[in-house]
Amino acid sequence: MQTGKIVKALAGFYYVKSDGIVYQTRARGIFRKRKESPLVGDIVDFEADNVKEGTITHIHPRKNSLVRPQVANVDQLLITVSIKNPDFSFYLTDRFLAYSESNHITPILIVTKNDLNDDEELIKKIKETYDMYDVYFTEKDTVNESLKDIFPDKLSVLAGQTGVGKSTLLNTLLPNLNLETNEISEKLNRGKHTTRHVELIDKNNGQIADTPGFSTIDFTHIDKEDLRFYFKEFNDYLDDCKFRGCVHINEPKCAVKDAVNNGDIKESRYNSYLQIYEEMTNYKERY
Incomplete structure (x- = not known):
């Protein structure tokens, strides 16, 4: 019996890395009966007589798991958004942050295609709105050297709207990767999926998961009343609301709404919260 981490899932096979060696494995049938599926990032026990014919026998408990993309035990989400083509969206950024x-x-925010931007006020607004997070700006074919410091001992997932340049960013960070990239469709102002499977790639003593792009996300894993906890700056005011369990919408003497009115919480962030809350209320979340 050996223990390792799943570093790639493809066509029913799970590739498990253990002591520097990658084993091609399949999952035992018992997992299907339990309706369980191993995920990239899982720590697993497996049996293998050789590197081509192994069997996963046990999945260790996960600290977290994502549905889209399907990755487990994630340390940080590299939220990739473009400044132009497609245009920067505060609402989509807020969705990814809350997710x-x-x-x-x-969450770590990476703003791509800064070489296409000529609006310095937009840059200023992004920095001010997300000053509670680490924010990095990148340009085509240029590595932001500061990014190299975020990877050690972390499993990172690169996520963001289709067409924002995730594959381009990975190619810049990992020149030997040579991922396929597609031009943005001018008609739709959106890109095409360019990656076909989930795989962990070594980077600066850490790992990055290369995953397909997705343009919206699902909040069905949480109750709408808990959404307020995932807008980080709201938490500074929770104890000052008059009503315990205040969701900061219709309640009187709400400290969060007062903070919005005073400019201490950005109005765009609060509006994103209201929009997501309404969607959750109406059960109209779309993938």
Whole structure:
């Protein structure tokens, strides 16, 4: 019996890395009966007589797992958003941030295509709005050297709207990767999926999960009343609301709404919260 980490899932096979060696394995039938599936990032026990014919026998408990992309034990979500083509969206950025927070994963914001931007006020607004997070700006074919410090001892997932340049960013960070990239469709102002499977790639003593792009996310794993906890700056005011369990919408003497009115919480962030809350109320969340 050996223990390792699943570093790639493809066509029913799970590739488990143990002591520097990668074993091709399949999952035991018992997992299907239990309706369980191993995920990339899982720590597993497996049996293998050789590197081509192994069997996963046990999945260790996970600290978290994502549905889209399907990765377990994630340390940080690298939320990739473009400044242009497609245009920067505060609302989509807020969705990804709340999604990351709700899964108890550290979010890091990476703003791509800064070479296409000529609006310095937009840069200033992004920095001010997300000053509670680490924010990095990148340009085409240029590595932001500060990014190299975020990877050691972390499993990172790269996520973001389709067409924002995730594959381009990975190619820049990992020049030997040579991922396929597609041009943005001018008609739709959106890109095409370019990656076909989930795989962990070694980077600066850490790992990055290369995953397909997705443009919206699902909050069905949390109750709408808990959404307030995943807008980080709201938490500074929770104890000052008059009503315990205040969701900061219709309640009187709400400290969060007062903070919005005073400019201490950005109005765009609060509006994103209201929009997501309404969607959760109406059960109209779309993938």
